[in-house]
Amino acid sequence: VYKDVGGSSPDLIHSSLWDFFEKCFQEARGAVVVFVLDEFHRLSDERKQQAIQFFKREPNVKPILLSNRSDSTDEELLSSTYPGAFSKVRHFLMCGLLPSDLIATMQAKGKLSHDVQSES
Numbered sequence: 001v002y003k004d005v006g007g008s009s010p011d012l013i014h015s016s017l018w019d020f021f022e023k024c025f026q027e028a029r030g031a032v033v034v035f036v037l038d039e040f041h042r043l044s045d046e047r048k049q050q051a052i053q054f055f056k057r058e059p060n061v062k063p064i065l066l067s068n069r070s071d072s073t074d075e076e077l078l079s080s081t082y083p084g085a086f087s088k089v090r091h092f093l094m095c096g097l098l099p100s101d102l103i104a105t106m107q108a109k110g111k112l113s114h115d116v117q118s119e120s
Contacts, residue, residue, distance in 0.1 A: 007039030017050045025061065033061050034103070040074075041067040048074065052081050064102070 005012060005024070012020055025033060037051065055063045067074070078086045 005035070005037055007037060007042040017047050018054060021051070021054045025058065028060070030060060034064065035061050036064045036066060036102070038066045039068075040065040041069050041071070045073055045077075048077060052077055056081055066102075 024035070035055070040048065040051075043051065051063075051065075055061050
């Protein structure tokens, strides 16, 4: 299952982050979810921490965090959450693709199966 959410989405901004994510993933019913969180930079540091903790707790959720800038607090957060696994060189990608184009490119390169469904 593929889910794309913008960091400036009113549903995301005006609700509890945890409740919002749980609602998004109820529909997946145990399937692997590729979750694209666009405009990650627009979230407050507190909400970024909540999002990362939620993703870490859910093994079937594969997050892709899109941002038009990188700041040191994001790097620190990801490094401390995934010690030894996070690498700025491996995990930060400067990309000008829309989320749907990113998914299509990943599918074409064999990084995602072709049965991923868009739920935009």
